[in-house]
Structures are given as C-alpha cells and as structure tokens.
Amino acid sequence: MQTAGVLAAIxxxxxxxxxxxxxxxxxxHQPLNQRTPPGVAGYWAAxxxxxxxxxxxxxxxxxxxxxxxxxxxxxxxxxxxxxxPAMARLGVGFTFRVRIDLDKTATTPATTxxxxxxxxxxLHPPLGKADQFPIPVRFTQDEIDLAVAGKMVTKVVYLEQxxxxxxxxxxxxxxxxxxxxxxxxxADRRGRPMLIVRLGGRQPDSDPxxxxxxxxxxxxxxx
Amino acid sequence: xxxxxxxxxxxxxKQHTGVACRMSRALLPVLxxxxxxxxxxxxxxxxxxxxxxxxxxxxxxxESAQPGRVSVSSPLPSxxxxxxxxxxxxxxxxxxxxxxxxxxxxxxALPAPVLPEGNPxxxxxxxxxxxxxxxxxxxxxxxFRRLGLDTEDTVAEYTDHxxxxxxxxxxxxxxxxxxxxxxxxxxxSADGTNARQVSGLQEQAxxxxxxxxxxxxxxxGRNVPDGVRVRVRGSGIDADRRDVTLAKRTAPATNRANRRxxxxxxLLRTGTFDRTQEAVLAMGIQAAAAWTKKTxxxxxxxxxxxxxxxxxxxxxxxxxxxDSHKTKGELRIVKVADKEIAQPGDVVTFTIRYDNVGDRxxxxxxxxDNLSPRLxxxxxSADSDRKGKLVVEDNAEGSLVxxxxxxxxxxGHTGGVVKFKAKVR
Numbered sequence: 001m002q003t004a005g006v007l008a009a010i011x012x013x014x015x016x017x018x019x020x021x022x023x024x025x026x027x028x029h030q031p032l033n034q035r036t037p038p039g040v041a042g043y044w045a046a047x048x049x050x051x052x053x054x055x056x057x058x059x060x061x062x063x064x065x066x067x068x069x070x071x072x073x074x075x076x077x078x079x080x081x082x083x084x085p086a087m088a089r090l091g092v093g094f095t096f097r098v099r100i101d102l103d104k105t106a107t108t109p110a111t112t113x114x115x116x117x118x119x120x121x122x123l124h125p126p127l128g129k130a131d132q133f134p135i136p137v138r139f140t141q142d143e144i145d146l147a148v149a150g151k152m153v154t155k156v157v158y159l160e161q162x163x164x165x166x167x168x169x170x171x172x173x174x175x176x177x178x179x180x181x182x183x184x185x186x187a188d189r190r191g192r193p194m195l196i197v198r199l200g201g202r203q204p205d206s207d208p209x210x211x212x213x214x215x216x217x218x219x220x221x222x223x
Numbered sequence: 224x225x226x227x228x229x230x231x232x233x234x235x236x237k238q239h240t241g242v243a244c245r246m247s248r249a250l251l252p253v254l255x256x257x258x259x260x261x262x263x264x265x266x267x268x269x270x271x272x273x274x275x276x277x278x279x280x281x282x283x284x285x286e287s288a289q290p291g292r293v294s295v296s297s298p299l300p301s302x303x304x305x306x307x308x309x310x311x312x313x314x315x316x317x318x319x320x321x322x323x324x325x326x327x328x329x330x331x332a333l334p335a336p337v338l339p340e341g342n343p344x345x346x347x348x349x350x351x352x353x354x355x356x357x358x359x360x361x362x363x364x365x366x367f368r369r370l371g372l373d374t375e376d377t378v379a380e381y382t383d384h385x386x387x388x389x390x391x392x393x394x395x396x397x398x399x400x401x402x403x404x405x406x407x408x409x410x411x412s413a414d415g416t417n418a419r420q421v422s423g424l425q426e427q428a429x430x431x432x433x434x435x436x437x438x439x440x441x442x443x444g445r446n447v448p449d450g451v452r453v454r455v456r457g458s459g460i461d462a463d464r465r466d467v468t469l470a471k472r473t474a475p476a477t478n479r480a481n482r483r484x485x486x487x488x489x490l491l492r493t494g495t496f497d498r499t500q501e502a503v504l505a506m507g508i509q510a511a512a513a514w515t516k517k518t519x520x521x522x523x524x525x526x527x528x529x530x531x532x533x534x535x536x537x538x539x540x541x542x543x544x545x546d547s548h549k550t551k552g553e554l555r556i557v558k559v560a561d562k563e564i565a566q567p568g569d570v571v572t573f574t575i576r577y578d579n580v581g582d583r584x585x586x587x588x589x590x591x592d593n594l595s596p597r598l599x600x601x602x603x604s605a606d607s608d609r610k611g612k613l614v615v616e617d618n619a620e621g622s623l624v625x626x627x628x629x630x631x632x633x634x635g636h637t638g639g640v641v642k643f644k645a646k647v648r
Contacts, residue, residue, distance in 0.1 A: 034408055034410075123347075123350055123401060124343045124346070124347045124350060125350075125399060125401075125564070126399060126563065126564060129399070129564055132564065132566070133399075133401055133564075135403060136403055138405075143407075146409055150411070150412070151409055151410065151411045152409070152410045152411065152412070153407055153408075153409055154407060154408050154409075154410065155405050155406070155407035156405065156406055156407070157403055157404075157405045158403065158404060158405070158406070159349055159350065159401055159402075159403055160349075160401075160402045160403060160404050161349050162348075162349065162351070162352055162353065162375075162402075162595060162597055163374060163375070163595070163596075165402060165595075165596050165597045165648070166404075166596070166621070167596040167597070167599075167620075167621025167622060167648060168648065169567070169568075169648055171567060172403055172404060172405055173404045173405070174404070174405040174406070174407060175404075175405070175406045175407070176406075176407055176408070176409065177406060177407075177408055178408065179408045179409065179410040181408065183406060183407070183408050186406050187406050190404065190406065191349065191404065192349055194403070
C-alpha cells in the first residue's frame, strides 16, 4: 500500500509539473474557435463586461471595388444601404448580418453576398473621437472569389500590440492560417480580438428576415 | 460490520469497512468498466437496470395498490446493499451531441458590466503608442555596452563633476493610435457526406513549433553605427567634427588651482618663459619628471637689458574657490508630443527638454531614443538649440535609435531642447 501511495504521488506530481510547464509555455485553453456558432463569442464577451449598453463600436466595412453595404434593422424590418466604405456603430456582443453588393467590373461580375460581423470587444478612445478609430473590416477580391466558390472565410480582426506591431504601412495586414488551427486562439496570441467576420456563399431562402438573424443595436451615419 | 470498534485509530476509514465492502471495492472497477460501455448500457429508455428490477420485484410483492405506484413498507434489509453503479454512462461509441443552439439575447438584455475605474492609458495600453520612459529591464551597462534599451525607451546619459556616469529616463508619452490586423482561415464544407457517428478516435499529430510573443526580430545588433547623419544648420546641429582649440589665452594675475592645456603654455609654443605660468609649468615639469624617470628638463633663460632691473619677489599663495556649498549637477529631462491622437500616416513631433537643476556642470550628455516599430523617423527633422550631433542607428526591430550628443557641458541651472519628428505607421 505504501508503494501504491508513492506511485500515486509520483504520478500526481508529474501531472502537475506537466500542467505547470504547459501553462508556462503559454498553453492557454481557448474554448472558442472559428467553428463556434455565431453569437456565442459575442455573448460571452458581453457577459465578461466588454459591452456597455450605451456604447456602440464604430466599424468600417470596405470592399475591393465599388459597391454598397446594407445594414438591417431586423426588429423594424428596415434596411440602410451606404456606399462602401460604409461605417456604422454596432453593439458589442451582437452578431450582424450585412449585405455587400459589388458592382460589375471589367474582370468580375456583380456579386451579392451576406457576411456576418460579430463584435466581441470595443475600443476606448478619448471622448468624442470614437468615429475616428473604427474597426476596419476589409473584404479582398480573393475572399469574395472564395465565398462565391462555396468556401467559408472566417476572419478575426484583432488589435495589434504596439511592441509587436509590424513596421509596415499596410492598413490591415492579414495572415492566413490552416483551418485546423484555432483562429481565436491565434488572434488572441497576436493581440486583442475585436471582430469575427464570416463570409460564405449562402444566400437567403424564402424568408429573408429570418435569414438575417436577430441583429442588435446599431447606428448608421445620417440615419 | 467493523472489525475494530475504535474508529479513530490510524487508517480509521479502512478499519470501518466490512468484508462485503472490501469485496465490493475490488469489484467496483470491474463493474464500472463494464457498465460504462455502451454495449453494457442499452440507453436510458431501453429498460430497467438489473438492480432496479430486483428492487421493484421485492416492493411489488409487498404492496401494489395501484399500477405505477410503488410504496415501500418493508423494513430495511439487514445486510448492506451492494454498491450500485453511479448513474452515468460513458459509452465508447456515443451519438454526436446535439448542435448548440444559437444564443442571442434580446436587445437590452445584456448583463450590466462593471466598468473598471482608472486611467484608460493604464487600463488599455494596447490602444496607445508609447515613446519614452524605460520599460521592462532598466538601462544598464557592462564594461563595453549599453544593455536594456528596449523599444520606446528614452534615456539621458551624462557624467557629473566627479566623473560618475549616470542615466535617467524620461517620462512616458502616450499617443492614442490603435492599429489592427487580421488572421483568417478558409474552410470548405464536404458535400455528399453524412457523418452518423464517430468511428474512432482520430488524432492529428504534427510538428510542434515554438510559439512565443516574440517581436518581429529577436536579434539585436549592437555593432558599430550604420552611419553618421548630420545636418548643417544654424540651429546648432554641427556637421563639423574638427577639434576646436582655444584661441584665446588669459594670463592669470595669481596662481590658480585650475589647469590649462599644456600646449597653450608660452614656453612650449614660443620658447618664452612667462612668470605667470611658473606654477603650471612646474606641475608639468613634475609630470614630465614622473614620465622620464631620470632626466629632468633644464630651463635656461636670460635677459639682457640696458637698464637696471630690480625684481621684487612676492610671496606666492595658492588660491582656491570654496565651492563646497554648490550642489552637484542633476539632470531633469521631460518628453512631450504635440498630438494626443494620431492616425497611421500622421507626423508627430516629439520635444525633449533637459535641464541641469544643480549648480555644478554636467558633461557628456547624450540623449538616446529607441523608437517603437510603429514610429518612422523623418529624416533631417532633428533640431536642437545647443551644439551637438545626431547619430542614427538601426535597432533591428524595424525602427531606429536616435542619439543626440551634446558637445558642450551643461552648466548649472541651464538647459536645452531637442526636437524630432516621426511618422506613425
């Protein structure tokens, strides 16, 4: 029995050491990933205190070419279209499905897609300067092509750490990681995740308003 | 049943167990493994457990007034019941869990958050661009190098009147300038397939990499400077590096304790002996004596004059200046920026004000600024109201290290200003 107790103690110590080592190496468990259903990360973020009922986070949506971005007020069954780049203030913790319409160009046809934007954090700018620092959401042409081809592009926009920022002038440097990696964990390792953007080729079915989800509080400039 | 009536002996819990419990304890792992398999359990709705069936039979034999209703009136069994397995199941082959429903609270139903109190600069530093101060490891020196100069650090190096080297960091300047990046994945749904159940555990192994919050580059080269960039302007930054020798000489009325360069002595330059330089020359002679060991310089001088000269020797006295009341030199350095917020592409002007708040002079003043990777120095934008030079080096982290070196000592209760511009990336 003493031998069994000693063996059990050795196993326990080894387990604890391994766990400590893992944590020392930064092995933080991220329960959310890109396959988490839309809305869960936002709800968790709101529960963690990142959402303020009276604060709406400005977000700017840019397209690779000329087009419009439409935001939907699902409760009131209204829609608000703005020319890209379009800016809106979105509630933190909510998921918004928007519509992007790209005009026809010499190389690409007119395209309509319905990406979703899930806001999971906010900035804290000086008073009155919030609109000068919107979170950028930029759709590139290759992402549009992938969505049209039936693939799913999941993107996490994060706030860079100034000490680790890249010395480049690219307004939104984007890196691609394999789909088996945890996107949220990687974004958290690089900085502070702010948005989850999902772009696919799915189109609304018979009831477009149910397709748009429940939405949340938002404001569109001038409306 | 207990073998020992005293429960407080060492290992008391063990001694409280009876034979039946010991046997059941040995059988428990076997029962657990067997009952935890899906083959053993036929699901919650597939029928009663064998033990439940046994209990129902014994109860129904006693009283069953109404179907579906069971009341127990028999006394408790004398023998302790065998341990029943725990009411959980761990099937090795389980149906996939149901898809988690999308959780979206109605508008306005979010929990009220607790807003943290404090300065936003300290609460959310990742939204700001810092320059100045001395973060992480403090700046320190070994025999040859300066260490601990991280990005964003700005320090002033100087030497006091006793020859002690000192370093002092500036304050930290914060400019609100958040910047974003993105990371994405591309996935594809598998059409024409229907996953019914997990056929087995699949484990994907790959080469593990080292993940760390390292910067863009870990290598920090502290080699010779890449180049010396100077600018000739009337403001003070001098491109010339000529040694300026003293062109003006003053002969002291009395011997003083201060020293003068020996090359300025009249004797060494023109061969004429000046009585007022006797003391200094004596010192130089003694120094020369120490260097030459055996031979001493012999000075011969003669004067020929037609008239009679009478010389009167006066008692020489050494004079000194009592400066014990003077405080030692102390550098005060402050850094400011001309903007509180900045967008990528904006140019921010940083101003560094330094002052000697003590009485004694400070020497070899050098202001070192290691710019953040998000700041790009605007060439030829440095300015100073005192003479000095600017040395620019690469910091191996995507930006530059600026070194403002003042060529003149800073007297007590005097100061100066250094400015430069940087573009926000």
